[in-house]
Amino acid sequence: MAVSKLPVRSCLIDGEAIVCDENGLAVFELIRRHDAGERAVLSAFDLLELDGKDLRRKPIEKRKELLAELLNGSQVSIVFNECFGEDGGIVFREACKLGCEGIVSKRLGSIYRRGLSPLWIKVKDPNAPAVKREAEEDL
Numbered sequence: 710m711a712v713s714k715l716p717v718r719s720c721l722i723d724g725e726a727i728v729c730d731e732n733g734l735a736v737f738e739l740i741r742r743h744d745a746g747e748r749a750v751l752s753a754f755d756l757l758e759l760d761g762k763d764l765r766r767k768p769i770e771k772r773k774e775l776l777a778e779l780l781n782g783s784q785v786s787i788v789f790n791e792c793f794g795e796d797g798g799i800v801f802r803e804a805c806k807l808g809c810e811g812i813v814s815k816r817l818g819s820i821y822r823r824g825l826s827p828l829w830i831k832v833k834d835p836n837a838p839a840v841k842r843e844a845e846e847d848l
Contacts, residue, residue, distance in 0.1 A: 711751065711785035720779065721758035722787065723821075724751045734808050737839040751787045753780060754813075757821055765821035772821070797832075805834040 728739035728748045756776035757765050764772050780789045793800050797814045804812050811833035819828040833840045
């Protein structure tokens with residue numbers, strides 16, 4: 710297990726399993742393939758607990774900083790999900806150009822809340838293949 714190789718006694722990481730294509734883009738359909746387990750990595754978004762200390766009430770930027778430090782230089786199949794401080798519209802436009810499904814914007818200073826939060830907003834590219842597939846499945 711990848712977490713056991715990290716230099717901590719315990720941690721709780723929020724993330725999503727992904728499989729990337731040859732261009733390094735996470736592609737949802739690839740995670741469904743029979744060989745996905747060999748290529749899957751955890752894209753880590755957030756650090757909720759570290760060595761017994763509950764971090765959920767810490768600001769998102771502090772949790773991301775601690776997560777980046779924890780994963781820095783690790784040779785495990787957990788990757789830090791980069792965050793960008795630029796204008797959300799610009800980040801979204803560039804993400805769409807790359808073929809990403811969309812972005813999640815989190816207000817600086819926000820604490821961790823499970824479920825939906827008005828401080829965390831997911832914006833999807835309606836032209837992304839995964840988003841189109843979701844729309845077709847909802848019909």
